Amino acid sequence: MLVGYARTSTLDQEAGLEAQLRELKTLGCEKVFQEQASSVGPRKVLEQALEFTREGDTLIVTKLDRLARSVPHMWEIIRTLQTKGVGIRIVNMGIDTSTPTGKLMLNVLGGVAEFEREMMLERQCEGIAKAKAGGKYKGRKPTARAKADQIKVLHAEGVSLSEIARRLEIGKASVHRVLKPERA
Missing domain, CATH: 1.10.10 (Arc Repressor Mutant, subunit A)
Structure with missing residues (x-):
């Protein structure tokens, strides 16, 4: 069975959620789990999706960042699915973990994604520090x-x-x- 999972971080991203749902339906997902939850908070629907899957199923997400918050988290999810005999497909990357190449690509791309995020956060912190030093950053107005x-x-x-x-x-x-x- 093809099982889809769609997530956006906020209610403001309704169009993004709808696009994911359309794509998962087009791919033939028989069951789709959806939620609007921050990647850092609890994601109960993701837990339900992982619990729902059975041996021979494939969990499909449109993008890796919709599923995992970090490389260790991604591998935790993948190990959970592998022990159940469930594959994972990440559409925009063309990755399917039912193949050895898919597993390798997922690891490499997950590492790159985490590196990119850390670099972005570092640049953001540098920008805030520079703005504070220049008296331009004072935080949110009360x-x-x-x-x-x-x-x-x-x-x-x-x-x-x-x-x-x-x-x-x-x-x-x-x-x-x-x-x-x-x-x-």
């Missing part, structure tokens, strides 16, 4: 503190904390923080 006067006026008018947060488009915890000195 939205709630900028609206502190509005928060206090609405609170004095008897508006509930939840309603204040909704009206000002900030978190309820932020409203609490602004009002905390008044309440003490």
